[in-house]
Amino acid sequence: MLEDMKAEDIVGEYKEVTLDLYKLGSRKILYTEIETPYPDGKLIVSTTNVEGVISHVNQAFIEMSGYAEEEVLGQPHSILRHPDMPPAAFKDLWDTVTSGKKWQGIVKNLRKDGGYYWVKATVIPNIRNGQVAGYTSVRRKPSATVVDESIKLYPTLF
Amino acid sequence: MSYMFTVSPDFSPDRLSGWYIFNTWMQRQMGVDIHLELYDDFCAQRVATYSNKIDLIYANPFDAAMLVREKGFLPMVKPEGLLDEAVIAVSAESSISTMDDLTAKLKVAMTEDPDVNMIGMMLLESADLNDDNIEKSIFDSYILVAKSLLRGNDDVGVFLAGSYDDLSNMVKKQLRILLTSEIGEIHHSFLIGPKFADRREEIQNLLIGMNENEKGQGVLESLGFKSWEKVDDEEMEFMIDLMDTLSV
Ligand SMILES: Cc1cc2nc3c(=O)[nH]c(=O)nc-3n(C[C@H](O)[C@H](O)[C@H](O)COP(=O)(O)O)c2cc1C
Numbered sequence: 001m002l003e004d005m006k007a008e009d010i011v012g013e014y015k016e017v018t019l020d021l022y023k024l025g026s027r028k029i030l031y032t033e034i035e036t037p038y039p040d041g042k043l044i045v046s047t048t049n050v051e052g053v054i055s056h057v058n059q060a061f062i063e064m065s066g067y068a069e070e071e072v073l074g075q076p077h078s079i080l081r082h083p084d085m086p087p088a089a090f091k092d093l094w095d096t097v098t099s100g101k102k103w104q105g106i107v108k109n110l111r112k113d114g115g116y117y118w119v120k121a122t123v124i125p126n127i128r129n130g131q132v133a134g135y136t137s138v139r140r141k142p143s144a145t146v147v148d149e150s151i152k153l154y155p156t157l158f
Numbered sequence: 159m160s161y162m163f164t165v166s167p168d169f170s171p172d173r174l175s176g177w178y179i180f181n182t183w184m185q186r187q188m189g190v191d192i193h194l195e196l197y198d199d200f201c202a203q204r205v206a207t208y209s210n211k212i213d214l215i216y217a218n219p220f221d222a223a224m225l226v227r228e229k230g231f232l233p234m235v236k237p238e239g240l241l242d243e244a245v246i247a248v249s250a251e252s253s254i255s256t257m258d259d260l261t262a263k264l265k266v267a268m269t270e271d272p273d274v275n276m277i278g279m280m281l282l283e284s285a286d287l288n289d290d291n292i293e294k295s296i297f298d299s300y301i302l303v304a305k306s307l308l309r310g311n312d313d314v315g316v317f318l319a320g321s322y323d324d325l326s327n328m329v330k331k332q333l334r335i336l337l338t339s340e341i342g343e344i345h346h347s348f349l350i351g352p353k354f355a356d357r358r359e360e361i362q363n364l365l366i367g368m369n370e371n372e373k374g375q376g377v378l379e380s381l382g383f384k385s386w387e388k389v390d391d392e393e394m395e396f397m398i399d400l401m402d403t404l405s406v
Pocket residue numbers: 020021022023046047048052076077078079080081082085087090093094097107109123124135136137
């Protein structure tokens with residue numbers, strides 16, 4: 001179960017929306033228009049088990065999401081789900097990785113403080129002894145061009 | 159039976175004798191013949207590993223991925239605190255002051271170092287640069303990459319961070335770093351081939367314990383390492399998965 005976002009965590013003026021998350025039900029989201037720039041040269045890394053529950057995050061993940069490590073371990077990745085992201089993107093992500101392939105896309109993520117950050121994400125299944133043991137996502141800095149394209153494209157995909 | 163040992167060709171020339179000293183140390187400790195074969199370039203080394211000639215290798219992350227996934231090599235150790243990071247640098251006099259100033263047709267100097275180039279291209283990608291819109295020049299060493307920047311023949315250089323640090327102060331003063339990667343997860347590692355696999359734990363323990371006696375410390379010093387740290391299968395697999403995501 002994902003807790004609703006709390007007003008006291010939010011920095012700046014915010015809007016409110018309720019998202020319907022797969023298997024988890026609804027979550028109240030508070031979000032602002034404040035962007036956190038991607039940290040140059042770093043990768044944001046996280047791994048989930050086969051069910052999609054977060055089992056490992058790196059320091060850059062913690063810094064960029066605004067959550068402490070213990071707040072994200074054991075949670076689903078939809079804790080970062082931003083309302084501007086079209087559901088079709090994540091359906092494509094899951095269809096691709098569960099069929100054993102790599103997925104790549106430009107993602108707008110939601111921070112604990114209601115702000116957002118853009119990433120270029122690559123998700124791969126972790127194959128161990130011939131079996132899928134989990135999934136890893138490695139995010140890098142997206143170019144300004146691909147972010148602009150996504151800002152134009154994503155609203156048309158709802 | 160004798161074994162073949164090789165070292166990724168990206169080691170610094172100052173360490174050449176160090177690797178021979180290390181090989182002598184290993185042979186004494188293990189009581190076997192080990193032949194150290196050094197190749198001039200990445201390609202020659204890859205041909206040798208592909209034809210199953212190699213039993214022990216201090217491999218760069220790129221080749222390690224191939225050897226573990228395709229050739230049944232197993233990880234043993236990595237040098238403590240040494241990471242593979244890339245530096246994007248320009249001449250100190252360059253008009254380029256940040257990554258945002260990089261534009262298409264950029265002239266990029268690099269070596270053949272496969273993992274450094276992969277990380278370097280990933281960094282350039284955030285400025286909308288890729289194989290199709292840059293001009294690459296490939297050099298045999300990082301000092302030649304630096305010289306090409308100083309002569310103004312190329313706009314930016316892609317360096318292994320450790321090798322950039324090793325450039326002389328005189329050269330570094332004439333260069334400027336635009337960006338250094340902070341990946342923190344990619345490293346060289348010492349691998350053992352399938353033929354030798356039954357001795358993996360023994361060698362692993364020998365290497366991990368190397369810094370506990372004076373003799374071993376001296377040998378490590380000649381390689382420029384503090385100590386060897388254990389790399390288990392999952393750490394290696396994780397690093398390979400991570401590099402896999404960067405290759406696209
Ligand atoms: C390894 C991995 C990493 C993921 N990273 C993110 C992420 O950073 N942001 C995000 O919104 N969804 C991410 N997802 C997708 C989420 O699992 C989820 O599908 C998405 O947030 C949409 O929520 P929903 O599927 O409940 O509708 C990731 C999935 C996997 C397998």
